[in-house]
Amino acid sequence: MSGLRGKVAIVTGASRGLGRAIAVSFAREGAALALCARGPDALRVTVKELRAAGAEVLEVVGDVRDARDIERLAALTFDRFGRADVLVNNASELGPTPLPLLADYPPGAFADVLRVNVEAAFRLTQAVIGDMLRRGSGVVLNVSSDVAVSGYPSWGAYAVSKAALDALTRTWAAELVGTGVRIHAVDPGDMDTAMHRAALPEDDPASLLDPAYSAEAFVRLALADPGTDRVRATDLLAPAG
Amino acid sequence: MTLAVAALPPELRASLPPELRGLRRDRVRLMIVDRAANEVRHTRFDRIGEHLGTGDLLVVNTSRTLPAAIPALRADGTLVQLRPCVRRDGEWHALAVEPLPPHRNVPLVLGERLTTAELFLGVVVGRRADIPLLWRIAVELPDVALMTGVGEPIRYSYVPEPVPLEHYQTIFATRPGSAETPSAGRAFSWELAIALRREGVALAEVVLHTGLSSYQDDEFDLEHRLYEEWSEVPEDTVRAVGRAARVIAVGTTVVRALEGAARDGTLRPWRGWTDLAIREGSPLRVAHCLLTGLHEPQASHWDLLRAFVGAPLLERAYAEAVERRYLWHEFGDSMLIL
Numbered sequence: 001m002s003g004l005r006g007k008v009a010i011v012t013g014a015s016r017g018l019g020r021a022i023a024v025s026f027a028r029e030g031a032a033l034a035l036c037a038r039g040p041d042a043l044r045v046t047v048k049e050l051r052a053a054g055a056e057v058l059e060v061v062g063d064v065r066d067a068r069d070i071e072r073l074a075a076l077t078f079d080r081f082g083r084a085d086v087l088v089n090n091a092s093e094l095g096p097t098p099l100p101l102l103a104d105y106p107p108g109a110f111a112d113v114l115r116v117n118v119e120a121a122f123r124l125t126q127a128v129i130g131d132m133l134r135r136g137s138g139v140v141l142n143v144s145s146d147v148a149v150s151g152y153p154s155w156g157a158y159a160v161s162k163a164a165l166d167a168l169t170r171t172w173a174a175e176l177v178g179t180g181v182r183i184h185a186v187d188p189g190d191m192d193t194a195m196h197r198a199a200l201p202e203d204d205p206a207s208l209l210d211p212a213y214s215a216e217a218f219v220r221l222a223l224a225d226p227g228t229d230r231v232r233a234t235d236l237l238a239p240a241g
Numbered sequence: 242m243t244l245a246v247a248a249l250p251p252e253l254r255a256s257l258p259p260e261l262r263g264l265r266r267d268r269v270r271l272m273i274v275d276r277a278a279n280e281v282r283h284t285r286f287d288r289i290g291e292h293l294g295t296g297d298l299l300v301v302n303t304s305r306t307l308p309a310a311i312p313a314l315r316a317d318g319t320l321v322q323l324r325p326c327v328r329r330d331g332e333w334h335a336l337a338v339e340p341l342p343p344h345r346n347v348p349l350v351l352g353e354r355l356t357t358a359e360l361f362l363g364v365v366v367g368r369r370a371d372i373p374l375l376w377r378i379a380v381e382l383p384d385v386a387l388m389t390g391v392g393e394p395i396r397y398s399y400v401p402e403p404v405p406l407e408h409y410q411t412i413f414a415t416r417p418g419s420a421e422t423p424s425a426g427r428a429f430s431w432e433l434a435i436a437l438r439r440e441g442v443a444l445a446e447v448v449l450h451t452g453l454s455s456y457q458d459d460e461f462d463l464e465h466r467l468y469e470e471w472s473e474v475p476e477d478t479v480r481a482v483g484r485a486a487r488v489i490a491v492g493t494t495v496v497r498a499l500e501g502a503a504r505d506g507t508l509r510p511w512r513g514w515t516d517l518a519i520r521e522g523s524p525l526r527v528a529h530c531l532l533t534g535l536h537e538p539q540a541s542h543w544d545l546l547r548a549f550v551g552a553p554l555l556e557r558a559y560a561e562a563v564e565r566r567y568l569w570h571e572f573g574d575s576m577l578i579l
Contacts (some may be wrong), residue, residue, distance in 0.1 A: 067405060067407065068406070071406055072386075072389040072390065074305075075272075075305055075307070075417040076386060077387055077415060078305060078387065078416045079416060079418075080416045082415070082416055083415070096373050123407075126406070126407075130412045130413055130414060130415065130431070131415045131434075132433070134303070134413060134444065134446065179435065
């Protein structure tokens with residue numbers, strides 16, 4: 001398949017879990033990739049594997065908490081590829097585990113979760129969307145969660161951050177009408193990832209989605225407009241009828 | 242050639258971007274220099290659409306600004322700040338200045354090895370014959386990764402405190418390469434750019450990676466030594482120019498890129514170094530109008546403006562801008578020459 005051939009996609013948090021699965025799916029579709037993660041070793045493994053499969057990959061070790069690293073990721077992507085067609089704001093911070101109640105939540109950790117899950121997504125989108133707006137084409141995908149809309153105890157800052165990310169997406173989507181640039185919040189579903197295991201260690205992995213499955217929703221969204229700014233991966237991928 | 246005008250009052254140098262002065266980026270002032278009417282008028286940048294219309298083409302420079310003040314450790318253990326002005330084929334032509342204000346030039350030693358962030362940066366191999374203040378340094382690390390990792394935006398004395406790099410970027414900034422921000426496009430917001438598009442004003446891009454505006458040496462700066470800059474004029478832009486009723490260059494960098502690519506008389510796609518000097522009497526084959534910031538009357542910038550405007554009108558514009566307290570430099574107000 002080659003639905004994304006000639007396209008350039010940026011994925012944050014790309015060394016593990018959903019980010020890695022999205023990178024693999026995008027590569028399979030022919031996209032060139034700029035992949036960012038904090039840990040150089042895990043990122044190198046992903047990058048090596050994708051290059052071996054024939055993908056063109058730019059590897060950027062960086063922490064999206066840091067405005068310099070965000071600007072660096074954008075600059076290196078444009079330096080290498082000259083454009084950005086798809087941005088996936090996937091890097092997320094869960095917060096302290098075991099997940100504390102809000103009454104017990106360390107305020108510093110609360111601020112850190114918002115910084116990674118909301119502010120970094122805003123900053124990176126702002127750093128690359130100018131190219132999309134000028135060319136009148138591009139897609140931004142923000143990884144959300146069902147905790148953004150339902151209140152579960154102990155999901156604290158993570159839930160707050162994902163609700164804020166949904167609002168960011170909704171507002172930006174309204175501003176982008178008619179520009180050719182799209183933005184969507186995607187709830188990937190409950191997946192078998194390190195983050196999920198940290199949050200809910202008692203869950204049976206067999207009951208969880210494979211991130212590779214959820215990643216297909218991101219491929220679909222990169223290719224076609226679902227007509228709404230918030231999407232659940234399972235709805236998008238469910239067989240019609 | 243300098244203009245017959247008074248020196249710029251120092252307090253008119255913008256010390257902060259408008260967003261950090263409580264203004265939106267597109268709410269800076271705009272001076273209209275109307276050549277046909279021989280008139281100078283005053284408005285606000287976000288009302289620029291009143292002076293543009295269907296068939297007009299704004300050509301913008303999409304070069305992204307690099308943090309181009311690079312800290313380096315010299316062989317003798319002292320610190321120096323490198324400001325690469327031209328970067329080509331693994332070689333920098335860089336100013337070497339003291340790390341702290343007033344950033345006076347520092348003589349390097351031929352063969353000297355320089356390091357940055359504990360990495361080997363390069364070795365001094367010579368100086369440019371035409372601009373001896375620029376040191377030739379053979380650099381081994383990839384430029385953009387290195388500079389975005391350790392550099393800071395180049396800052397002159399009128400900007401006393403560091404300003405985050407994102408405030409130096411224009412909304413069009415894409416491919417990194419400029420040592421200093423191509424500031425003429427800085428006042429555009431996307432809100433304004435989208436509104437102009439709706440009104441039929443088209444947008445096209447060139448890339449011109451800027452070098453340095455000062456050699457940190459007053460006497461040498463007065464000589465206006467020009468150096469080559471990398472520029473790209475894509476096929477799409479050539480076509481857009483062909484369709485346009487009026488071409489408005491957003492910045493002198495865009496004039497240099499467009500006129501450089503039209504040197505033989507016709508605009509053609511271009512990708513390469515350009516060393517075209519534009520001044521009074523230079524032919525303008527592509528750009529009809531110019532949107533620009535305000536820079537010191539001694540700067541080579543005004544030489545280029547003389548290609549568009551006669552001295553009497555330009556001198557009047559300058560005097561009015563000073564009288565009305567326009568702000569100067571990359572974070573300041575704007576001027577549209579129609």
